[in-house]
Amino acid sequence: MVSGKKFIYAKAFSGFPTLDNFRLEEFELPDSVKDGEVLCQAEYLSVDPYMRPYMSRYPEGVLMIGQQVARVLKSANPKYPEGSLVCGKFGWATHTLVKPEDGDWDTIFPLPELKGQPSSYGLGVLGMPGNTAYFGLLELGNRGSDGAAGAVGSVVGQIAKIKGCKVIGFAGTQEKCDYLVKELGFDFAFNYKTDDIKESLKKAAPKGVDCYFDNVGGEISSTIIGHMNLYGRIAVCGSISAYNSKNMAKEMAPIIQPHMIFQQLKMEGFVVTRWADRWFEGIKQNLQWIEEGKIKYTETVTDGFENMPQAFFDMLNGKNTGKAIVKV
Numbered sequence: 242m243v244s245g246k247k248f249i250y251a252k253a254f255s256g257f258p259t260l261d262n263f264r265l266e267e268f269e270l271p272d273s274v275k276d277g278e279v280l281c282q283a284e285y286l287s288v289d290p291y292m293r294p295y296m297s298r299y300p301e302g303v304l305m306i307g308q309q310v311a312r313v314l315k316s317a318n319p320k321y322p323e324g325s326l327v328c329g330k331f332g333w334a335t336h337t338l339v340k341p342e343d344g345d346w347d348t349i350f351p352l353p354e355l356k357g358q359p360s361s362y363g364l365g366v367l368g369m370p371g372n373t374a375y376f377g378l379l380e381l382g383n384r385g386s387d388g389a390a391g392a393v394g395s396v397v398g399q400i401a402k403i404k405g406c407k408v409i410g411f412a413g414t415q416e417k418c419d420y421l422v423k424e425l426g427f428d429f430a431f432n433y434k435t436d437d438i439k440e441s442l443k444k445a446a447p448k449g450v451d452c453y454f455d456n457v458g459g460e461i462s463s464t465i466i467g468h469m470n471l472y473g474r475i476a477v478c479g480s481i482s483a484y485n486s487k488n489m490a491k492e493m494a495p496i497i498q499p500h501m502i503f504q505q506l507k508m509e510g511f512v513v514t515r516w517a518d519r520w521f522e523g524i525k526q527n528l529q530w531i532e533e534g535k536i537k538y539t540e541t542v543t544d545g546f547e548n549m550p551q552a553f554f555d556m557l558n559g560k561n562t563g564k565a566i567v568k569v
């Protein structure tokens with residue numbers, strides 16, 4: 242018998258996740274596939290911030306959610322030949338039997354041609370996080386990012402540079418700040434754990450901030466918003482500063498409304514799937530920028546499927562630079 246492994250969401254998250262929240266199980270793989278079915282084997286799995294807040298929508302006992310790049314092991318579906326690579330929302334599992342339906346690209350789609358870039362980039366700059374940066378920035382905002390050294394923020398800042406903006410990033414270590422400025426070409430990067438946000442902004446943006454790409458929420462965001470110029474724009478992408486809170490709805494941050502009113506700011510939240518119909522445009526453009534050397538990208542790779550929870554904790558703790566990935 243050949244078996245696969247999967248992580249079950251065993252106990253609801255409360256505060257920062259722990260090993261108790263997960264249970265590793267084995268399951269039997271089918272010997273063959275039926276008409277239309279595909280059996281996939283994970284090669285790379287993604288650990289993302291959304292997994293922490295999104296799991297509150299699910300009961301205990303379900304498979305942990307998530308996306309992966311997988312190889313087709315067995316196929317009875319001509320769109321997914323054996324040996325080809327797919328991107329699948331298959332959860333934290335080493336193997337997945339799926340029957341792709343027409344139009345259900347959200348569950349599985351063939352990994353696009355990445356022209357020699359690592360297939361794992363399909364979970365990062367050439368996938369959901371890269372598209373979040375591309376559409377979120379170009380459709381809703383511009384310039385300035387926090388959570389800047391991660392999968393989304395690192396691309397946001399580089400696209401903003403491509404578009405001729407002055408870019409300021411915030412990240413949690415001096416090494417990440419050095420990486421943003423020296424490697425990625427940000428104009429300024431500050432350590433939000435040690436630098437005073439107001440003083441940093443006075444130095445880097447003495448005339449104020451026009452646009453803000455918000456990945457973190459909370460006090461830092463309120464401070465940045467308080468430094469924004471007339472008619473400034475805020476793209477609200479995430480609020481990771483509160484994802485591990487026991488009660489996110491009760492988190493307190495300085496009130497932003499007076500500044501929003503007097504500076505007549507425009508703030509808009511988004512989920513990247515809003516641009517599902519343009520998904521491959523984002524991937525194609527980010528790939529072109531990588532090939533032209535205009536976007537640089539890095540990953541923090543954890544080896545071993547069994548280490549999925551640890552990789553998840555590490556990402557939430559800021560141990561990753563660029564995209565946090567698990568290699569099976």
Ligand SMILES: NC(=O)C1=CN([C@@H]2O[C@H](COP(=O)(O)OP(=O)(O)OC[C@H]3O[C@@H](n4cnc5c(N)ncnc54)[C@H](OP(=O)(O)O)[C@@H]3O)[C@@H](O)[C@H]2O)C=CC1
Pocket residue numbers: 289290291369370373388389390391392393394411412413414417456457477478479480481482483511512513514556557558559560561562563564565
């Ligand atoms: N709206 C949408 O459609 C999407 C939204 N998102 C959001 O974008 C944000 C970034 O995601 P992604 O790039 O994948 O993740 P990252 O690769 O940036 O990883 C998460 C990072 O967040 C930082 N972080 C952790 N805790 C805090 C905190 N309390 N305050 C500030 N920073 C913190 C850490 O870096 P550090 O060392 O700097 O602290 C960590 O490395 C998240 O909020 C996510 O939910 C992502 C995809 C789609």
Ligand SMILES: CCCCCC(=O)/C=C/[C@H]1[C@H](O)CC(=O)[C@@H]1CCCCCCC(=O)O
Pocket residue numbers: 290291294295306307330369478479480511512513514
């Ligand atoms: C307060 C929570 C904000 C979370 C913001 C965020 O990170 C959103 C990420 C989504 C993105 O917009 C598109 C996605 O793919 C991310 C979420 C995917 C959830 C899938 C859940 C279903 C499943 O896999 O079973």
